Amino acid sequence: MNLTESLLLALKAHGARQIFGIPGDFALPFFKIIEESQILPLYTLSHEPGVGFAADAAARILGGLGVAAVTYGAGALNMVNPVAAAYAEKSPLVVLSGGPGKNESRAGLLLHHQAKTLDSQFQIFREITCDQVRLDDAERAPSDIARVLANCRRYSRPVYIELPRDMVAQACASVVAMPAAAVDDEALDACVEEIRARLQRASRPALMVGVEVRRFGLEARVAELARRLELPVVTSFMGRGLLADADAPLLGTYMGVAGLPEVTELVETSDGLFLLGVIVCDTNFGVSASKIDLRKTIQALDEQVTIGYHSYAQIPLTALVDRLLDRVPAASRSYSLAAHSFPCKMLADQAPLTPTDIAAAVNDLMAEHGKLPIASDIGDCLFTAMDIEHTALVAPGYYATMGFGVPAGLGLQAATGQRPLILVGDGAFQMTGWELGNCQRYGWDPIVLLFNNASWEMLRTFQPESRFNDLGHWGFAEMAAGLGGDGQRVGSRAALKAALDKAVATRGRFQLIELSIPRGVLSATLTRFVAGVKKLNA
Ligand SMILES: Cc1ncc(Cc2c([C@H](C)O)sc(CCOP(=O)(O)OP(=O)(O)O)c2C)c(N)n1
Numbered sequence: 313m314n315l316t317e318s319l320l321l322a323l324k325a326h327g328a329r330q331i332f333g334i335p336g337d338f339a340l341p342f343f344k345i346i347e348e349s350q351i352l353p354l355y356t357l358s359h360e361p362g363v364g365f366a367a368d369a370a371a372r373i374l375g376g377l378g379v380a381a382v383t384y385g386a387g388a389l390n391m392v393n394p395v396a397a398a399y400a401e402k403s404p405l406v407v408l409s410g411g412p413g414k415n416e417s418r419a420g421l422l423l424h425h426q427a428k429t430l431d432s433q434f435q436i437f438r439e440i441t442c443d444q445v446r447l448d449d450a451e452r453a454p455s456d457i458a459r460v461l462a463n464c465r466r467y468s469r470p471v472y473i474e475l476p477r478d479m480v481a482q483a484c485a486s487v488v489a490m491p492a493a494a495v496d497d498e499a500l501d502a503c504v505e506e507i508r509a510r511l512q513r514a515s516r517p518a519l520m521v522g523v524e525v526r527r528f529g530l531e532a533r534v535a536e537l538a539r540r541l542e543l544p545v546v547t548s549f550m551g552r553g554l555l556a557d558a559d560a561p562l563l564g565t566y567m568g569v570a571g572l573p574e575v576t577e578l579v580e581t582s583d584g585l586f587l588l589g590v591i592v593c594d595t596n597f598g599v600s601a602s603k604i605d606l607r608k609t610i611q612a613l614d615e616q617v618t619i620g621y622h623s624y625a626q627i628p629l630t631a632l633v634d635r636l637l638d639r640v641p642a643a644s645r646s647y648s649l650a651a652h653s654f655p656c657k658m659l660a661d662q663a664p665l666t667p668t669d670i671a672a673a674v675n676d677l678m679a680e681h682g683k684l685p686i687a688s689d690i691g692d693c694l695f696t697a698m699d700i701e702h703t704a705l706v707a708p709g710y711y712a713t714m715g716f717g718v719p720a721g722l723g724l725q726a727a728t729g730q731r732p733l734i735l736v737g738d739g740a741f742q743m744t745g746w747e748l749g750n751c752q753r754y755g756w757d758p759i760v761l762l763f764n765n766a767s768w769e770m771l772r773t774f775q776p777e778s779r780f781n782d783l784g785h786w787g788f789a790e791m792a793a794g795l796g797g798d799g800q801r802v803g804s805r806a807a808l809k810a811a812l813d814k815a816v817a818t819r820g821r822f823q824l825i826e827l828s829i830p831r832g833v834l835s836a837t838l839t840r841f842v843a844g845v846k847k848l849n850a
């Protein structure tokens with residue numbers, strides 16, 4: 313077996329199900345082995361940001377590893393932003409980069425794709441990954457790969473693997489997975505007992521679930537725990553979509569002043585707020601009407617549990633949830649809450665479109681045809697998603713990079729085989745929407761809702777006087793056919809309903825519905841968000 317095959321088998325054993333990539337001369341040798349070995353399917357896309365976002369989304373939706381394969385220099389450095397997004401949002405993404413062979417630097421020439429030194433790329437990725445390795449020693453490679461992939465899964469953060477092109481076909485032993493890190497049983501018990509005592513003492517305990525619950529595949533167990541503890545559950549903004557299909561007392565998504573009043577009230581008045589796998593960041597908490605005193609909460613994140621002024625170290629979320637379930641008796645009755653009612657039954661008349669109409673039309677579509685997993689870009693399309701029924705959702709809710717939506721939708725379909733719904737603004741579509749041109753080769757057929765307000769509208773809400781937020785009119789619908797799909801521009805509710813019905817009925821080609829939204833017409837959530845931020849900053 314050669315080094316690349318050993319690596320591919322290890323990736324598969326650690327939960328990778330496909331590779332997204334763009335080759336280059338430094339990567340051709342290992343791409344050849346990927347293609348010929350058929351250990352993992354390879355999907356090439358058109359621009360490395362799309363490769364990174366697609367691989368990230370595949371990791372998020374499957375709870376496995378996402379794999380992004382690129383060439384050295386121009387390819388890998390083109391993907392820094394998606395890897396940084398994966399790091400910030402705790403997505404287990406593996407970056408495979410080709411690299412110069414051992415002797416190439418000895419010729420004394422600068423190499424093409426070299427930025428500063430031959431090691432610069434490695435140093436850049438050190439900053440946005442939790443572990444890195446250059447596979448320049450076939451003897452050491454199996455243990456190096458085992459360590460790096462174990463850390464990728466354990467910390468749910470990206471890792472960087474550089475494959476010098478003179479190493480990829482070297483004979484190499486298979487990789488033996490590292491055993492899971494030991495957990496101190498007594499510390500775990502003490503931590504669980506203290507959490508239970510805190511929750512029992514609280515008069516208004518509540519559970520907030522965040523991204524780590526999905527990253528470690530804990531949704532069903534956390535739903536069971538919420539039922540047993542009889543805790544109302546909310547998701548963080550980033551955690552939207554969590555527990556969508558679980559039998560859990562889910563109240564909604566916490567968004568402070570921008571969110572549902574009953575959710576805001578529950579979270580901000582709770583005297584026993586249990587943050588499970590929640591990243592404590594501004595998009596999750598920045599819009600709190602009353603500053604939540606985090607010192608009064610229980611926070612479990614990054615293998616640490618903080619209660620008040622003290623912390624328990626090395627308590628993985630899985631071990632914590634499992635031990636809580638061991639200690640909390642099964643519920644005698646099923647505990648559920650009145651589900652929040654979302655906009656629905658859109659009136660299919662000639663009225664112009666608003667984001668709330670779009671959410672209602674999507675809810676009607678899902679009520680009739682079943683839920684669709686959603687990949688959303690940032691912008692008002694993501695705020696609109698807060699009015700869509702709970703369903704699997706991948707979105708860069710915290711790192712907030714544009715360009716995620718379309719490639720992430722392709723990643724979802726590659727990973728799950730399910731047809732996704734993609735929500736994207738016109739500005740973000742201009743960045744990576746062209747990846748739709750790859751759908752035909754792979755038989756992907758997402759339904760794309762393109763929110764066209766001819767504007768960087770989110771920016772305009774903060775700085776309305778700036779004309780540079782005007783994007784002008786791009787004929788996105790007309791471009792769809794050239795990319796191998798079907799496009800339609802709609803400006804009324806009736807036209808939207810008809811376009812969605814046609815899209816659902818058409819399989820095998822992506823369906824792009826360009827939604828003409830009048831300037832300044834915002835979703836209810838973004839309207840509340842902007843008003844809330846202005847009030848908090850006043
Ligand atoms: C890669 C990238 N570049 C720039 C930004 C800044 C930015 C926003 C965030 C605040 O940083 S929101 C926004 C406008 C988005 O426009 P569009 O996709 O059309 O959506 P909408 O019209 O709904 O706003 C920009 C440019 C970003 N988030 N990501």
Ligand SMILES: [Mg+2]
Pocket residue numbers: 691737738739763764765766767768769
């Ligand atoms: Mg826009």
